[in-house]
Amino acid sequence: MESLLSFTAAIFACIFALLIFLCHYSLQAPHVAKRMPPEAAGAWPIIGHLHLLSGSQLPQQTLGSLADIYGPVFTLKFGVHRALVVSDWKMAKECLTTNDEVFASRPKSVASELMGYNYAMFGLSPYGPYWGQVRKIATLEFLSSRRVEMLAPIRVAEVKASIGDIYKCWVKNKDGSNMAKMEMKQWFGTLSLNIAVKPLVGSDIRTQRDKGTDFQRP
Known part of the structure; x- marks a missing residue:
């Protein structure tokens, strides 16, 4: 009882x-x-407003059309997350200068933690002392004007080697009219990846392929 x-x-x-x-x-x-700023209408369950950005218009054009309806500041829902859209330069200045510490960080996620080695990659790590220190090192040691100028021969060599790949493809696949088809999307992707990877690891996809190493693009 x-x-x-x-x-x-x-x-x-x-x-x-x-x-x-x-x-x-x-x-x-x-x-x-x-x-709270106004929320755009037309949100779907689960995905929110993602379907609005998948139309024939460019994303910035879609956001501009929504800004004409809801004003310079409004929100969109991307799944369970809410995104703030600012299309006024004065408000954008407030977000990026006066209140930059509030907007500089990014939400933590399991994907960023696992792929970023517990947020060790500063591109995925939240705003804080570690992010600022690693960003400073990357800016001074890898993205400075002197460093970019020192890496210019690598870019030139990669462009020449990629043009050589086009010539090899033409020799191998040319038809009776001395023409050959080539997937340029893959060519540009490989060129961009080689230019970014070779200064870091000293090798590229082309070198690994010639050696017979299994080096696949992500």
Whole structure:
């Protein structure tokens, strides 16, 4: 009997706490809604507004059309996440200069943690002292004007080697009219990847392929 009374009292206590929470939320919700920017209409379940960016228009054109309807500041839902869209230069300046510490970070995720070696890659790590230190090292040691100029021979050599690949493909696959088809999308992708990877590891896809090493593109 005592256990039944205790259980009933616990249920009533939970219901009372839930009612207090609902009353508090209902009182606070109008004030929060006034501070929130408007949300674009047309969100679908689960994916939100992602379908709006998959049309024939470019994403910036779609966002510009939405800004004409909802104003310079509005929100979109991408799945469970809400994104703030700012199309006014004064507000963008506030976000990127005055309040840059608030907008400089990025949300943590399991994918970033696993692929970024526990956020060791500064491109995936959240804003903080580590991010600032690694970004400074990368800017000074790899992206400075002097460093870019030192790596110019690598870019020139990769372009020449890629043009040589085009010639080899033409010699191998040319038809009776001395013409050959080539997938240029893959050619540009390989060229860009080689230019980015060779300064870091001292090798490229072409060298690994000639050696017979299994070096696949990601």
